[in-house]
Amino acid sequence: MTFPKHTxxxxxxxxxxxxxxxxxxxxxxxxxxxELFHRIFVVSAFGGITNLLLEHKKTGDPGxxxxxxxxxxxxSWLDALTRVGAAMAEQHNAVLHNSADRTLAENFVRDxxxxxxxxxxxxxxxxxxxxxxxxxxxxxxxELLSGLGEAHSAYVTTLMLKRAGVNAxxxxxxxxxxxxxxxxxxxxxxxxxxxxxxxxxPIVTGYxxxxxxxxxxxxxxxxxxxxxxxxxxxxxxEAIIHKEFHLSSADPALVGIDSVRKLGHTxxxxxxxxxxxxxxxxxxxxxxxxxxxxxxxxxTNAFDPSDPGTLIDEQPADSSAVEIITGLNVVALELFxxxxxxxxxxxxxxxxxxxxxxxxxxxxxxxxxAITHYVEAPLKTVRRVVSDLEAIFPSAQVSIRxxxxxxxxxxxxxxxxxxxxxxxxxxxxxxxxxAAQQSPRNVDIQFVVPQDAADSTVVAxxxxxxxxxxxxxLKKAA
Numbered sequence: 001m002t003f004p005k006h007t008x009x010x011x012x013x014x015x016x017x018x019x020x021x022x023x024x025x026x027x028x029x030x031x032x033x034x035e036l037f038h039r040i041f042v043v044s045a046f047g048g049i050t051n052l053l054l055e056h057k058k059t060g061d062p063g064x065x066x067x068x069x070x071x072x073x074x075x076s077w078l079d080a081l082t083r084v085g086a087a088m089a090e091q092h093n094a095v096l097h098n099s100a101d102r103t104l105a106e107n108f109v110r111d112x113x114x115x116x117x118x119x120x121x122x123x124x125x126x127x128x129x130x131x132x133x134x135x136x137x138x139x140x141x142x143e144l145l146s147g148l149g150e151a152h153s154a155y156v157t158t159l160m161l162k163r164a165g166v167n168a169x170x171x172x173x174x175x176x177x178x179x180x181x182x183x184x185x186x187x188x189x190x191x192x193x194x195x196x197x198x199x200x201x202p203i204v205t206g207y208x209x210x211x212x213x214x215x216x217x218x219x220x221x222x223x224x225x226x227x228x229x230x231x232x233x234x235x236x237x238e239a240i241i242h243k244e245f246h247l248s249s250a251d252p253a254l255v256g257i258d259s260v261r262k263l264g265h266t267x268x269x270x271x272x273x274x275x276x277x278x279x280x281x282x283x284x285x286x287x288x289x290x291x292x293x294x295x296x297x298x299x300t301n302a303f304d305p306s307d308p309g310t311l312i313d314e315q316p317a318d319s320s321a322v323e324i325i326t327g328l329n330v331v332a333l334e335l336f337x338x339x340x341x342x343x344x345x346x347x348x349x350x351x352x353x354x355x356x357x358x359x360x361x362x363x364x365x366x367x368x369x370a371i372t373h374y375v376e377a378p379l380k381t382v383r384r385v386v387s388d389l390e391a392i393f394p395s396a397q398v399s400i401r402x403x404x405x406x407x408x409x410x411x412x413x414x415x416x417x418x419x420x421x422x423x424x425x426x427x428x429x430x431x432x433x434x435a436a437q438q439s440p441r442n443v444d445i446q447f448v449v450p451q452d453a454a455d456s457t458v459v460a461x462x463x464x465x466x467x468x469x470x471x472x473x474l475k476k477a478a
Contacts, residue, residue: 001189006038006197008231009240010206010224015302016153017047020095023160025305026242027201036166038197040234042204042227043157045149046091050220052084053145057220065145068120069138078117084148085113092156101159108155112148112176119144143207143215147174150205150223158203169200173226175209184210184226188233204230221283228286232293239295240309242302247281247310250325254455255462263310263323266411270323271297271312273409273444276362278376279326281312317411322418322465327406327454330362330374331382332434335389337396340369346393347371353388357381363405363446365437372435374405374448403434404454408445408461413438418465419445425464431457 015022028036044050051057055066062070064084067077092105120141127134151174161168171191175182182190187210195202206223208214214222224241231239245252248260263270268291275284281299282290290297291314300309333350340346350371354361359377366372375382382400389398408418419438422445426433435448449457 001193003192003234004038004197005237006040006234007238007240008040008042008227008234008236009242010042010227011044011242011302012244013044013047013050014244015242016044016157017091018303019046019153019157020160022242022302023164026302027161028164028166029305034198037199037201040197040202040204040230040236041157042206042223042230043150043153044206044223046088046153046156049084049087049091049149049152050146052080052087053149054142054220063145065138065142068141071124077120081113081117081120085109088113088152092152095156095160096163098163101163104159105152105156109152112151115176116144116148139213139216143209143213146215146220146222147176147205147207147209150174150207151176154203154205161201161203167200169195169202171195171202171204173205173208178209181211182209184208184212184214184229185233186210188230192230192234218283218285221285224283224286225289228282228289228295231295232289235293236295238298239290240298240300241282242300244302246301246304246307247299247324249323249466250458250462254458259462259467261466262307265311265313265315266323267313267315267317268297269441269443270409270411273407274324274326277326277328277405277407277409278362279328281310287312320412320414320416321410322408322413322416323410325406325408325458325461325466327404327458328362328376329402329404329451329454330376331379332372332374332401332403332448333382333385334370334372334399334401335393335396336370336399337393338369339395340371349392350385350389353385353392356388357384359385363437365435374403402451403448404451404457406447406449406454406457406461408447408465410443413442413445416465421464422447422461425460426457429456429460431460 052063054063064077064080067080071077088109093102096102096105123137126132151172155170158168158170173187173191187208206226208226214225218225228239246262248262250260252260268287271281271287272284274281282297297312298309301307335350359375359381361373362376363374364372386398386400408422431449431453433447433449438445447457
């Protein structure tokens, strides 16, 4: 199927909580009737809803999923599900002002919440028999619950836009009450088979139920995977992510809003490095899909719609430059073994243990008798890896330490002497550098420092390698 020229655009959860503001700027603004279309919007759940459905992303406080998984017959997940329904009502009542629209939204929430409640009850009952194991179904439960949030926000946004006179179309990829098993590609193709982008504005759920199981592979990064696959399938001119901030050279809260600069233009190499450092412009698998489909990505500030944001494509840099500096808290896992020299297998065993415990590696270094992996995982998980390695290599010394990696990133760092300048800047700032490395590809330099020095490291490196460029456009957006 061939689609007319269009963009696919994603709105994140925090921005979704201000969707009524975006209606009047980003979505409608001063657009004429025809200019309203040729766009597809993929939406996340309203801010905080997914935390209530699953677990809090930052604090780990249990939501419906976590309470259901650990239910000891107190049925606390039922109260949590009721709280989700109340939170959804609060969100859509803040967005919808017409009583008929509010009634439709209330009915929608009731149908989904009660449907999920009945489903989970039935699952509990089924698993009370010896032939069925609840643990085998928990990923499906996670997918079911997660889809509730995106379906609600997409439905409410569609109601809001229709009330404003826009021919919006709700597209639900969540598979609610769908007895057919589709692949992600088939799910998208079926949903868009009769969509007319010249006269309809599709509002699409960020979650898509499919055979592959998005939660199993990407967990809470699934909405960007859905977004990128829609852009690839429809042959979008651009894929646009609307965030609450501009993609800039560092965190403005650290280095000052007058010192940071908007990136403006970078490439997928830089986006991948940012993902590795936990500062995702886009999920790495989503970026891979766009890259392979030759679809450019644009990252904008949703609340600064007149600014074109930052374009991410395959183009190399016109000249060498440091573009962004960011940090990541990690655990340094070091295996020291004097007899390692010339002996194979040590690294393979470490990697096998990390994989077994699902520990993500951010970086690594090695020398003749030591291998250090910088990993992003809770300490209790890393300690399990330590126990594995001590059992496999009883004469080795295995140690762990909380540190931070501060990364200097750019499309091309050739000829800048950024490595040596960075070390000098950190020495002048009195910061103890535990390790540092630069790869031959010249797209990033990593400085390992104590965690309590991470913020001051970002500030010192930004001042030395980027400077204090004026950024009035960022000040205005803030």
